[in-house]
Amino acid sequence: MLPAIRISGIHKNFGSLHALKGVDLEVRQGEFFALLGPNGAGKTTLISILAGITRADKGVAEVLGHDVVASYRESRRVLGVVPQELVFDPFFTVREALKFQSGYFGLRKNDDWIDEIMHHLDLTEKANVNMRALSGGMKRRVLVAQALVHKPPVIILDEPTAGVDVELRKTLWQFIRKLNQDGHTIVLTTHYLEEAQTLCSRIAMLKQGEIVALDSTQNLLDTITDKHIKLKLTPDTLPLSLKSRMCAKDAETYTLEISDYAELEWVMVQLREANVCIGDMELVQPDLEDVFVKIMSKH
Numbered sequence: 016m017l018p019a020i021r022i023s024g025i026h027k028n029f030g031s032l033h034a035l036k037g038v039d040l041e042v043r044q045g046e047f048f049a050l051l052g053p054n055g056a057g058k059t060t061l062i063s064i065l066a067g068i069t070r071a072d073k074g075v076a077e078v079l080g081h082d083v084v085a086s087y088r089e090s091r092r093v094l095g096v097v098p099q100e101l102v103f104d105p106f107f108t109v110r111e112a113l114k115f116q117s118g119y120f121g122l123r124k125n126d127d128w129i130d131e132i133m134h135h136l137d138l139t140e141k142a143n144v145n146m147r148a149l150s151g152g153m154k155r156r157v158l159v160a161q162a163l164v165h166k167p168p169v170i171i172l173d174e175p176t177a178g179v180d181v182e183l184r185k186t187l188w189q190f191i192r193k194l195n196q197d198g199h200t201i202v203l204t205t206h207y208l209e210e211a212q213t214l215c216s217r218i219a220m221l222k223q224g225e226i227v228a229l230d231s232t233q234n235l236l237d238t239i240t241d242k243h244i245k246l247k248l249t250p251d252t253l254p255l256s257l258k259s260r261m262c263a264k265d266a267e268t269y270t271l272e273i274s275d276y277a278e279l280e281w282v283m284v285q286l287r288e289a290n291v292c293i294g295d296m297e298l299v300q301p302d303l304e305d306v307f308v309k310i311m312s313k314h
């Protein structure tokens with residue numbers, strides 16, 4: 016089966032800045048994939064290259080086998096991109112904006128689909144409202160709707176939940192999940208790592224224009240072997256012998272790092288010998304944020 020996205024040896028320079036340094040990446044059809052990285056890592060540049068907005072200096076990028084330069088129209092037709100920036104025409108109503116976007120793809124009789132998208136994104140009531148009168152969150156919903164008017168099999172969302180309230184996040188993810196279940200490939204960039212952990216089955220991490228990790232979400236989580244325990248102590252003092260294990264302290268909770276659960280027994284002994292009692296204890300499962308911090312600090 017053709018990959019949904021194939022990126023091979025992509026380089027991009029902005030003047031003296033080498034923003035993408037030979038990126039190779041394949042996203043399979045039907046995947047829910049996350050592209051993560053700190054600010055300035057090159058995520059948006061990579062997406063712009065796929066969308067044909069930016070030209071790579073070197074390398075190949077394809078969407079469902081269509082080269083984004085040589086077969087621009089075909090590649091654009093199978094791709095829907097939700098951009099990070101809120102760009103919109105203030106003179107259109109929501110429905111007009113969606114109809115205009117449909118026209119761009121040569122679609123005329125897709126009102127049923129437009130109604131369905133607006134329904135799923137809770138936009139129906141705003142259909143005849145002018146774009147300039149919408150709140151930021153509402154405009155973001157329209158951007159998502161615009162990316163979907165031509166039912167693209169591959170959908171890229173560049174930080175779709177930045178500055179968005181909890182309610183919209185829920186609505187949005189429900190809809191995107193449904194699209195994924197219906198067979199659409201989803202690629203997502205986000206700084207909300209818990210969203211990527213819950214939604215995505217595979218993750219690539221980009222740092223300074225290079226892929227520094229690429230694996231299934233579970234394999235990435237499994238790379239964190241150290242365990243964390245949170246302790247509330249009475250009196251509120253950590254014995255000296257445990258100080259080297261402390262990795263965080265907030266209010267009256269100490270977070271300690273242990274290499275395996277057998278070490279818990281040793282921690283108990285240290286507390287008993289110092290006459291310190293446990294008020295509360297919690298085992299903390301590693302999450303994607305731990306993985307992200309570890310990978311980014313390594314490279």
Ligand SMILES: Nc1ncnc2c1ncn2[C@@H]1O[C@H](COP(=O)(O)OP(=O)(O)OP(=O)(O)O)[C@@H](O)[C@H]1O
Pocket residue numbers: 029032034052053054055056057058059060061099
């Ligand atoms: N048009 C441009 N001209 C000059 N430099 C640019 C341009 N676009 C991006 N850059 C630079 O390229 C690098 C990668 O930027 P990019 O926007 O792709 O990062 P990002 O991973 O999407 O970041 P963020 O998470 O902040 O959105 C940054 O150093 C950025 O300043």
